[in-house]
Amino acid sequence: MAENFKDQIGTMTPKLLPKVKYTIAVASGKGGVGKSTVSVNLALALSKLGFKVGLLDADIYGPSIPLMMGVEGKPQIYQESGSNKMLPLENYGIKLMSIGFLIDDNNPVIWRGPMASGALKQFMSDVEWGELDYLIYDLPPGTGDIQLTLVQTIPLSGAIIVTTPQEVSLIDAKKGLKMFEKVNVNVYGIVENMSYFIAPDTGNRYDIFGSGGGENLAKELNTKFLGGIPIDPRIREGGDNGKPIVYEMPETQESKIIIGIAEKLNETLSANNSTENDIEIEL
Ligand code: ADP
Numbered sequence: 001m002a003e004n005f006k007d008q009i010g011t012m013t014p015k016l017l018p019k020v021k022y023t024i025a026v027a028s029g030k031g032g033v034g035k036s037t038v039s040v041n042l043a044l045a046l047s048k049l050g051f052k053v054g055l056l057d058a059d060i061y062g063p064s065i066p067l068m069m070g071v072e073g074k075p076q077i078y079q080e081s082g083s084n085k086m087l088p089l090e091n092y093g094i095k096l097m098s099i100g101f102l103i104d105d106n107n108p109v110i111w112r113g114p115m116a117s118g119a120l121k122q123f124m125s126d127v128e129w130g131e132l133d134y135l136i137y138d139l140p141p142g143t144g145d146i147q148l149t150l151v152q153t154i155p156l157s158g159a160i161i162v163t164t165p166q167e168v169s170l171i172d173a174k175k176g177l178k179m180f181e182k183v184n185v186n187v188y189g190i191v192e193n194m195s196y197f198i199a200p201d202t203g204n205r206y207d208i209f210g211s212g213g214g215e216n217l218a219k220e221l222n223t224k225f226l227g228g229i230p231i232d233p234r235i236r237e238g239g240d241n242g243k244p245i246v247y248e249m250p251e252t253q254e255s256k257i258i259i260g261i262a263e264k265l266n267e268t269l270s271a272n273n274s275t276e277n278d279i280e281i282e283l
Pocket of ligand 1: 038236
């Protein structure tokens with residue numbers, strides 16, 4: 001029944017990852033807007049909601065998931081039916097695979113589209129992810145040929161786009177949405193990062209990069225506004241120290257916002273596919 005349903009609506013994970021329920025790409029038109037930070041904390045937020053989550057770092061230009069998730073090392077390789085398989089690394093309950101685990105930091109790789117998509121394909125066919133509710137892909141920033149090749153390579157239930165509120169970032173976010181449209185991938189919504197700053201001493205709010213950009217963009221592009229995450233030094237420190245805020249400080253306002261984004265995303269997916277949603281949510 002579930003299999004038939006998947007085929008009918010055509011948005012669920014095809015056979016490459018048969019044990020993964022939803023695959024979500026986290027994309028951004030520009031680098032430095034917090035795409036990896038959102039990927040990591042969103043994965044942890046979904047895990048907090050009771051889902052089994054994997055995170056695949058496909059950011060070939062700057063794989064930052066190992067650092068942000070506080071994980072080092074090489075994946076274990078084993079043989080199965082004569083072929084090599086890899087076990088994902090794991091931390092904070094999230095299964096992880098990153099190009100950063102496999103390449104040498106001192107010898108940067110010059111990636112071309114087919115090479116990048118070949119590596120990603122292996123991350124799907126040769127990595128034993130096990131049963132997952134969500135597999136989150138942290139894509140490389142931008143909307144060029146490489147990104148286009150990648151989104152055509154990976155089975156996607158849908159994508160979300162991370163932007164900051166200012167015009168230069170919004171323009172590129174729009175390009176991101178168009179890219180997904182071109183390859184018929186649903187964009188489930190926009191996450192605005194660095195939306196505002198609350199001064200810890202006065203409690204005053206400062207809209208450093210302007211305000212309302214992400215929300216207006218979502219309206220214009222007919223997609224959901226999933227939420228706005230403030231600028232907070234603890235978010236940056238959590239990334240640098242490998243202790244993401246949603247894991248380390250779940251009670252903060254910032255973490256609650258990110259957990260709210262995860263809830264909204266899950267609601268959207270469930271609404272698209274209500275008979276598949278048989279998971280008990282534990283808070
Ligand atoms: P991208 O993946 O888009 O290149 P990153 O997630 O690597 O961006 O974020 C870039 C930098 O900004 C990192 O140092 C990260 O810790 C920091 N950062 C991201 N989001 C926030 C935020 N909401 N508040 C404070 N710092 C942030």
